Amino acid sequence: MVSGQKLSGMQKHVLSLYRSFLRVARAKSPEDRRKIESIVSAEFRNNSKSVDRKNFLYIEYLLRRGKKQLEQLQSPDIVGLSSKEVSEH
DSSP states (O other), rough: OOOOOOOOOHHHHHHHHHHHHHHHHTTTOOOHHHHHHHHHHHHHHHHHHHOOOTTTHHHHHHHHHHHHHHHHTTSTTTTOOOOOOOOOO
């Protein structure tokens, strides 16, 4: 990201969700934290490369799904995430 470049509202939501996952991961054990950070990083990186930036409906869907996963991860009983491939078609 070039410094000084303005982010769209949706980009800000995506970055906010990513940071929230990393914050929640800090509350888990070191081993679980590494696993969570690895899955989250891979998922966001994969979506940034494979999802068309103009496919707003799918991006909104991914944001909603991510928020639900984040809420689940915030529970002290939950120690990790699973990654599941969902097609955008």
